Amino acid sequence: MSGVSKVCVIGAGTMGAGIAAQVANAGVPVLLLDMVTEGPDRSVVARKALEKLGKAEPAAFMSKAAAKLVEVGNIEDDLAKVAECDWVIEAIIEKIEAKQALYEKLEAVRRPGSAVSSNTSTMPLAVLTQGRSEAFQRDFLITHFFNPPRYMRLLEVVAGPQSDPALVAGISAFADRALGKSVVTARDTPGFIANRVGTFWLQSAINAAFDLGVSVEDADAIAGKPMGVPKTGIFGLVDLVGIDLMPYLKTSLTRSLPKDDPYQAIAKDHPLILKMIGDGYTGRKGKGGFYRINREAGKVKEAIDLATGEYRKAAKPVSIPGAAQKDLRALVSLPGKLGAYAWAVLGPTLAYAASLVGEAADDVLAIDTAMKLGYNWSYGPFELIDRLGSEALAKRLEAEGIAVPEILRIAAGRPFYRVEGGQRQFLGLDGDYHAITRPEGVLLLEDIKAGSKPLLKNGSAALWDVGDGVVALEFTGKMNALDGDVMTLIGKAIPLVASQYKALVVYNEGRNFSAGANLGLALFALNIAAWGEVDKLVAGGQQAYKALKYAPFPVVAAPFGLALGGGCEVCLNADAVQAHAETYIGLVECGVGLIPGWGGCGEMMQRFAENAKLPKGPMPAVAKAFETISTATVAKSAANAKEVGYLRASDGITMNRDRLLADAKAKALALAEGYQPPVPPVFRLPGAGGKAALDLAVQGFRARGLATPYDEVVAGRLAHVLSGGEADLVDTVTEEQLLELERGQFVALVRDPRTLARIETMLATGKPLRN
């Protein structure tokens, strides 16, 4: 097929609407259809869904522009428009008759060669296409998205024996590049991969909690973080997705799986859970779940007692001994209930996942990817087995009378992953190791790191050769926090890159790009009144970032996830940005009683001054920068960051996280041709009059109760910098002078105990102090 320029989604429920939003986020027009209703607005179902989508939390749309790309309609009046679409995604109710009837109608109107896919999570492809023409079957596949479609990276693709491989490849490529999904090829088996393993896992964990008498708090503590599962753990996750989903998944899987499938033996409805659902305790969307916040008791977090079925105050979970927090072997060997529970969750689940290689998935990679991206596990089942030891696992399974899966026997004690000759490999069903090959345009630092040594490295950053004359600057500290070591490494990197390489990208593969300066370190310095150190940190950061900006080679920053404070400023100082679509970038310093100290003030003003849409004169750029920074605005996506002003129109956006480094590298290489460093900007700033205007605005916010007394102080210092301090309208202010102003006001703020209080609160609670 020749690309996808318009998509139709049929079924405007949570999944269908969410998929439509993600298609729109990719900049592709989408037609969202649902049932017809009698009345003046025959498309009210789809229209309501679109309205709901606009208010969804977390946001379904990445930008206002994206929301405008969705057109709504109903399947009676608008089905003919399907002929305009290159891809029709069916996401209606999971009833085979309804789906088959819709396909019959689609067959009459769709354009031959256009793709038709189902978002089913339970129905076999073979059944879905019964009675359809050969041409329809050739163009048909299953594309199984995860909820919410914007944020969950996994897409399971199932092709049937009749499916046209070129069409499947075309849809997969679009899903990968435009929708940003990691496509995992699944076989046409019940539940595909992620839900099959996931349901087994949740069921085992719930059963074991009841059987072993483990509280929900302890269960989540054991089966959460130490296993690399999101901190919601088991019961918290079920609360999140909806407890009522459990019996539904159970029924669907027990019906479709063979009788001897291990899941059949563990599938059960616990009376307590059925009672909870019956009483409306369906989780976070309902009255509460395994946990609830009791507002009558004054916002007390409560947990359900699995033995009595009564809510009680949530207890502090059992503490996991140090070694067992990191070492799975130690975790499953813990004495008593702790170890027994860990094993009861992990052992059977890993065995089950292993049994699916060759049945539900072609290889271990597909299963690991599915679980990591579909269930947010930090490690896939086979990576967990490697941490546990494949031999140890096999032995214990055998000892407990659990069938040892074939792939585990083939491994015979060998790991599922290894690095050989700088190349990461996985173990196949044939008993041989195979290189992990990435699709074209996917470059992972993880792979590079496995096969090479850093060019430079210290405690907080490293520099890697990522090929073709490009190096990557990686932050390596906790939360990728920025400190003096990062700045030192930048200082060393610049002459190295200048003499031996063409360009530098700022990139890493942590959970977030960077949450900003190391506040803990800053707090330590402030507590001992080490003002000189603080001044050095600010000056050092300014110098390092400006050195990057004016280096004789291009610098491209590639943010993703959180890029806050100093993490935002490194992007602002780069020649260009290639951002992952899910980038939440912002200058948030004011929230902790500070102002941007590493050049953020001037960079934002320069961006707004370049914005032709703003009126002329000395104030508009200053006022916009002030508004954005003083309210600690964080963009809700990369597209939104362009609307807010953190990113320039010319900055790039990559939808698929795995393609970010390659895209950033390509951008850097494109800039490297005949590269000239930028000319330092010169500002014409309003001085005292401008500050007076900003101060007046803040006083208004204060009167309205929208700003606190200390907000006013912090905003005042920010206003001083942005208006150019003592500048006069007729004079110019250099970037250097602005940096000096920024540093001066920053250092004045850190000496204020109210800033200290804000930082302490942020570190202790993760929430801003509104003093």
Next chain:
Amino acid sequence: MAELSQDVVIAGYARSPFHLAGKGALARTRPDDLAAAVVRALVERTGIDAAALEDLVLGCAFPEGEQGFNIARLVGLLSDLPLSVGGMTVNRFCGSSMSAIHYAAGQIALGAGQAFLCGGVESMSRVPMMGFNPLPNAELAKRSAAYIGMGDTAENVAKQYGISREQQEAFAVESQRKAAEAQAEGRLSDEIVPIATKAGVVDKDGCLRPGTTAEALAGLKPAFSATGSVTAGTASPLTDGASAVLVTSGTFAGAHNLPLLARVKAVAISGCSPEIMGIGPVAASRKALERAGITAADLDVIELNEAFASQALACIADLGLDPSKMNIDGGAIAIGHPLGATGARIVGKAASLLARTGGRYALATQCIGGGQGIATVLEAV
């Protein structure tokens, strides 16, 4: 007594529909085009020979951007007035277009012309309040409330004059009711000039909220102070609009068969403290009434601009005005307040109402940001 030495009359009044800034039907109309449409219509409706006009005087509170470049001259050219007619932009914030009328009356008294088109315009959609580049004098900002926000002054007046939130809301409900009735009964249509926009002709006011109830208003959050009493419901909305009146000598009007709405009897300006600028109409009206040789009790028609319910109520109480004679067709809380255009609207409206009701004396008065009041006393012809 300080009556004008020369008979000056209001010989015509017209305005554009008033619409909410930002989301209203005139948001995409340039202010100069808007004012030109009104000027053109007023010339047509009055039948005046445009060549006889001395000057076009337009008020505008933020004369920059599309309202810059001496907008009055540009509106003259846009509306195809003869090149011989002058153009001057006047700025006294909300009092701008009333000042334009006062200027014309003075020029006529001075013997410096017989006929003037006076009006005002404000697109609060396209030129923000405070302008694009607000640059207060930092020293002045420190030692006075010169730059105080208008909402804050409304709060101050409410506090100082003991105007409760309930009183403000009752006043706003009444303003909305009067305007809605006037609109429904077609009492606003004569003065309105239909405006052609890209999205179609706009010929009705758009700010009105008919059916506003005290209960609904009671649910609004304070707009300017967390602990305050002024809400969006008891303040005039940000508005786009233009207005114009024809000001001539009595002799000229007679000679040219112009419609005679009212005679300008006396005018006044008075400053007050910026913190309570809303009380400005009190001193200005007292002066103007005294100059006219009458008292508040003699007034049959009162147009007191409702910048905020709190200041309007304080002025009514202080001046001893009869609420039943005030803002008969609704005030700015309902109709809208395009800053530069309001003065000419309320003078034109007061003059028309004198003619309509057969009353003898009318007062048009308004408060002005920075601490001023302006007033015009009219007499039936």
